[in-house]
Amino acid sequence: DRVATVVGSNVLCGAIDAALVNGMLAHSDETDDTHPPSQSHPGCSVVPSALAAGEKFGIDGTRFLRAVALGYDIGTRVTITLGKLEYMVESHRSTHSLSGEFGSAAAAGCAAGLNAQQMRWLLSYTAQQASGLASWQRDTEHVEKAFDFGGMPARTGTTAALLVQAGGTGVDDIFSGADNFLEAFGPKNGAEMLVEKLGERYEVTRTNFKKWTVGSPIQAPLDALEILLNKHRFEADQVREVVVRVATDEATIVDNREIPDISLQHLVAVMLVDKNVTFRSAHDKARMEDPAVLRQRVKVRLVRDDELERRMPSREAIVEVTLANGTRLTEHVEAVRGTVENPMTRDEVAAKARELITPVLGAAACARLIETVLNLEQVNNVRELRPLLQKT
Known part of the structure; x- marks a missing residue:
């Protein structure tokens, strides 16, 4: 039953397999969105x-948008209820997986045209498959992490929808x-x-884009x-130290x-x-051994800041650059570019898409x-996207 596209290839396969592969691809390089209120990455499995x-099922574009919006609304509320990061730390379960599983199921169920009774059963099938451990944090290659965040949840949700x-x-x-489920978890x-x-409250509107593919x-x-x-126009060799909080x-x-x-120290040096x-420089592993980068990397000092921890889920940073002449430059970013508080423009999002695609x-x-x-x-019919997503 070759009905679904593996993005960036000429492969057609079953819907469950396509969801698995595309989910892993979506989280494979740190370009996907984040939803701080739920400690999850909804897009890499829901979409x-x-x-x-x-x-x-040959749905139209409007139905597709409804399915995605529903997925964001359902999955994120599950891990908001569980307790997001604090829950993950205490339970050793992965909120990213759990949110994705319920979100993906809701999205696939909407696309499959399930009625209200079937949606109840869909949630039960998803709960039975709910899994994911915080051990993904020890995956140094981020292959298993892509499975945990994107591939497994997408597969789980699509399987549940097709069964019902x-x-x-x-x-x-x-x-x-x-x-x-709540008694168990x-x-x-x-x-x-x-x-x-x-x-x-539509959770897709509380989701952050990443300006940087890191x-x-x-x-x-x-x-x-x-x-x-941009403000001070200094060169790397003029820098004595960079403190990042x-x-x-x-x-x-x-x-x-x-x-x-x-790797924060490496990317600050880059x-x-x-x-x-x-995207290219952030994923160029050879540059981790580049002498020019290493000369700057030794100048970078990362500081764990308890005050910034208390401000989570707002991901803030304070960067202090000390130049060789003693000049000290400081910048405190309270709203990252791409967040709800400091959104990227449509042109910026399109530019990022062009760089990646x-x-x-x-x-x-x-x-x-992009235009489509x-x-x-x-x-x-979303099948019209197929020739645009395939590699020719």
Whole structure:
């Protein structure tokens, strides 16, 4: 049943397989969105599930948008209720996986046209598959992490939707009956948060884009350093020291990591040398051994800041650059570019898309894809996206 597209290839496969692969691809290089109120990355699983199920059932663009919006609303509320980062630390469960599983199921269920009763069963099938451990933090290559955040949730949600659409029945009240999900998973908040302002507050509007194609805790430091470079026009060799303050737990995630796109010290050094961080430079592992970069890296000192930790989930950073002549330059970024408080413009989002997509699909195909996505309401069948997503 080859009904779904593997993005960036010529492969067609079943919806479940496509959701799995596209989910992993979506989180494979730190370019996907984040939702701080729920400690999750909704897009990397919700969108692949909506696309896979949407292709299978031939839905139109408006239905696809509804499916994605619903996925963001359902998945994020699950881990908001569980207790987001504090819950993950205490339970050792991955909020990113759990949010993605329920969000993906809702999106795929909407695309499959499930009715209200079937949606109840869908939630139960998803709860039975709910899994994910915080051990993803020890994955130094971020391959398993891509599975945990994107691929597994997308596969789980799409599987649940297709089972119910095919006639599967189940438990009606998985969040309230005997032996229910909340009893099993022990949330830190009341069950009412599962439906708090549902239909009024749309979680996709509380989701952050990443301006930089790097780990989320490095967004604010790069913003701050870019501001300082633009204001004061200094060169890397003029710098004596760079002190970067971020939230305590955030520092642990990015402290001298083995992977370039989540190593704060390395990326600050790249920014000093290049005056910019691109997708290519952020993922160029060879540059971690570049003498020019290493000369700057030894100047970078990461500080775990308890005050910034208290301000989470606002991902702030304070960067202090001391020049060789003693001049001290400081920048405090309170709202990262791409967040709800400091949103990227449509042109900025399109520019980021072009940087990421053009090397794979080519400039012409990329332009057509961006134009189509920005006008999804006019798409009669999401299968029309296939030639735009495939590698020719």
